[in-house]
Amino acid sequence: MTTTEPTDVTRQQTGARSPGITYQQMLDADTHPVPDVLRLESPRYLGSDDVPIERYTSREWHRKEVDHLWKKVWQFACREEHIPEVGDYIKYDIAELSYLVVRTEEGIKAYPNACLHRGRQLKEYDGHCSEIRCAFHGFAWTLTGELQDVPAAWDFPHVDQRPDDFTLPEARVGVWAGFVFINPDPDAGPIEEHLGELMEHFEVWDLENRYVEAHVSRVIEANWKIAQEAFCEAYHVNATHPQILTYLADTNSQVDVWDHCSRVITPGGSPSPLLGDEHGLSEQEILRSMLDVRVDQEAPFELADGMTARAAAAAAARERWRPVAGDRVDQMSDSEMMDSIDYTAFPNFHPWGAFNRIVYRFRPNGDDHRSAIMECFFLSPFVGERPPPAAEVKLGVDDPWVTATELGMLAKVFEQDVFNMAKVQKGLETTSKPGATFSNYQESKIRWLHTLLGEWIERGEAQAAAAGQPVEVSRGTK
Template sequence: KKTWQMACREEEIPEVGDHQVYDVASLSILVVRVAEDEIRAFHNVCLHRSRKIKAHAGRSEMLRCPFHGWTWNLDGSLREIPCAWDFPHVNAEDYGLPAVQVGTWGGFVFVNPDLEAESLEDYLGELPAHFERWPLEKRYKAVHVARVLPCNWKVAQEAFMEAYHVLSTHPQLLAGIGDANSQYDVWGNVSRAITPNGTPSPHLDWKPSEQDLLDAMTNRYLDEDPAMVLPEAMTGRQLLGQASRVQLAPLVPGAFELTDAELLDSFYYTVFPNFHPWGAYNRITYRFRPHGNDPHHCIMEVMYLSPYRGKRPPPCEIHWLGPDEDFTHAPELGFLGRVFNQDAFNLGAVQAGLRAGVHENLVFSNYQETKIRHWHRLLDQYIEAE
């Protein structure tokens, strides 16, 4: 209730009256486009008998509770009470929908239930400066997949905050990823990791050829022909960087000026408490939320934000995976569906181990789990401030 959280993309509420619902634990927040250049957010609760006003996204000329018909204008002011004669004690000025703070960055809409909290700009600190070369507001939501996982939301997101797990969880990637050579940085409410790709893991006891590196980065299976054959006197990293520039050139001005690092390496950020945008030209963004008030399940969301040229394509609909579906049932995720399955395979077992309560304290590494250490330090600060 004290933090800024990503609620939706601006492109998901392009017209006046468009609204999105952001549910997190017991809170429900209604984000509404009230004017071409104005977005507001309110607690999604009727002030009569507390029914949720909106159950899902849509477009409305007004905000009407389905239970008894109490109605508010898009700006949150009270518009109508059926049988108003029976409520002489209700003053319209006192019954506007309770507002929450709202702010935007990178094409995302953020909300904060605490009206006294610092501004979104102050909360994000240096983050916008990091993304000046990679403006996320100039992307569109091409993929959005959600899945309920059998673990606490904190357990789930921690699996995506370090490269230490690659050695054991994603061994197929080792020929082309410098997992243990990752860089970790933390500041304010933000942390970042940079994992180099196109370089072998220092854990390997053999030296991959440049073609091996290329095969690892293009997800080649052993029974498949190489997706790309490396020319002489060229590294796999150089070839993929060159190919990426050619691919992005029709969509991104200045694509041929982008560095290999921007095109190939993994820059993964975390904004406390649950938002994980990737930098450079990797399209990934994660969001993790509690599944209602169940501490043993959570919602993991994966979005791909793609560059475009010309008219912005419409945002995709969210693809909810069923209880018997894994990430490979979302073909739009590509080869990462199999990678996410490897991550998810661990998470229920971690939750079971935590519930066993065998030891009170987890053990974090000094450096490779820096982002997780920093996240828990921030959590402790918020708890202690209560």
Template sequence: MAATKCALPEELRGFGTEISPTFRAIARTDSKPVEACLTEESAPDIGNEPIPAHRYTSYEYHREEVEKIWKKCWQVACREEEIPAVGDHLVYNVAGLSYIVVRTGEDSFKAFKNVCLHRGRRLVDSSGCGASHFKCPYHAWTWSIEGDLAWFPGKWDFPAVKDGSHDLRGVKLERWNGFIFINPDLEAGPLSEHLGGIDRHFATWPLDKRFAIWHVRKTIRSNWKVAMEAFLEGYHLMMTHPQALPSVAEQGTQYDLWQDGKTAFSRSITPAAVPSYHSKDTTALDAIKDMWALLNGLRMDDAPPLPENIKDRASLAEWRRGALAQMTGADYSGLSDAMMLDSVQYWLFPNFCPWLGEGLPLAYVFRPDADSAETCYMDAWMLIRVPDNAPRPPAGKLIELGPDDPFEPHIGAMGTIFDQDDFNMPMVQIGMHMWPDELPGVTLGRYQESRIRMLHRMVETWLGRPPG
């Protein structure tokens, strides 16, 4: 996909100061050449219209999304290492639909509609390990993990069942960078078409050389777009995550958008180890100290003194290269300071947010958890580099959280941040129901919230109403 021409002028794309520069300024002065994908810019002007609130609350709008997006689009179901052995399987539920994803061989996977073809019971209720077959709990009809109907009682009584007629119905499955994507639409094009150019950006950052050290899934009392939008901009940091401001220059975030017909991805790059413009009393060295503490998993006031050789962004990045190389055996020497420190987050339509670089090696997915506009799942994986020449270990056990369960006791510091985000999401959902009729919709910043606007452009495009 060709990069879209930058249409918003520089002065409308964030601002920086000497102590709190924009990412674009940092990329010009980094101690090593910044990777080509991080120097690409694409900030088209995609408008400034309000976003109608009913897109978050209307059951009819949700049903349109089910029929035209969730039944038609490539979507992430899981990581490969979450089903590491033959017969390991999981249930992928989205918007009232249900699919079985199973490892059928050392390097092969299949996905099926999760329905027993006798009388329609959901065939598999929960994830499992090492299955040789799937047996329906109602009348014992049994399928192999390849989907063939293997056995059922009273065969003499079912003349309609012929060879192959009642095999499980497969859906499309493809893999990218350790993630398993499915697509219920058997007429859909290949995943490579849907990826657009995002695979080019990740070519030098292979996520299949990583494994999920943890995977947490939380039910959120909000529309899936409300939840995801909380992660598509850095504008909320000042109010929602004030503890981050001493070492995260959120006002200098770069936002990029790429669209090609029905495919789109976007990105934000937020500078780290430099203070926010909004953290007025923080010095450049304070920001380094703060990030040093964070990278060591400590609070700033608990952190050991900064080593003498760490005095700026470049030396902090160099320390991190060494620490990560020691941990993984991988070579980090050619990677930029930005790759070591900054928060580089991508989004691929409709709901997948993989991060790039060691700043925050995460991935998120958001989807309706039921046939409702009002609730969703948020999935988050922490992806750790596998040591060179070592096999990818199995994933950490899935942590499932209800809507009132906090993240923090399970995943520590990252959980504190998610809990702060989750404090807003259900309240946004409640507020959306109160949106005044005389205001045409939610107000978005033209640049800082442009990734949210791109999400809505794409949803509307898939619903058959491409914005003019």
């Protein structure tokens, strides 16, 4: 893996770094060897223009996303272990679209979730079947999509004459690291081409041999991009999560952008530079904050002379993971144990590196452009036979994250994050300012997402115009 150094021009364009040591300098002090993937640096200047608020508030823009993004792009549908046996299937929905992802003798296939007779949804829930039979009139297909049964077939001689028209059409399927992706576009390139650098970066972290320990979703009263963007930068920690400033170096985050993926790495076990030198936190005080020890309580242990809170917490994390990961933890750096290593593959897939376990997915909530579904998966190592995946815990708009005990302390942080999202949506609906403003460096991951989104929409509209197709913008109202 080649280490890339940012150019002076890129550094000037992205602006000065926050006061305090850089992330790369923190890696220099690691007690263990640091993997090459964390030594990569790829800041990218993507301009300073505002992003039009119509991307969050406009029904017309939402329709463009459905037609030119969701019908054309690779998207994470499920894990392989969600459909381990032949006949297992899941229903994957995106906007108003619905697909069946089915395990067959020939491998995993995906079909539009619609009967070729009268169009009824073929399946309403995840499950297991030996055939795909419509509950309306009983048309049935094999798992591999061939028409198998037409009740009163004597009345459908025209169906017999058009076998290709009555074979279930297929969406493309790709698998990487145990994740199953689908693409409704039959002409799409391979999943490997779409994920690009992400696949190489994760060679050091084996996500395939994990299991879904937890899966929690919640309906958010905001556009899916607003929900997603809250997890694409650490700049918001200062105002949204002030309780963790003493041990999370928010503005010391390193932001990297490549062609096919991006990431934000936020150091743990180190205080925010925004606190300033006047706070003068000792390493023991940092450790107490990380462990959430009250002022009237004794810390569970005292740091040895010269030991940093970051190194001590990393050592404790190794022991916590040793029963399931074995001696592999001894090869893991402090950074892999402590830091938030949040990758994104366009448009909405967020796997975290190392032992963070987190994978996010953000989708429109049906055909509502002012509502989203946010999901958090925990992918955990295991010993012996892979445990079955956890059932999804579905939270509604008014259900607090803290009721999802599966997420532990993370649920409390999510409460603070979600508190902002509906307010952002309402603010964007109200403001007279035509665009949202993002920083050049700390929020460059968001700029990258919008750059690609704009390219997808522009390309889709150009292709539709070249084919003489009308641009559909009018399903529903603004």
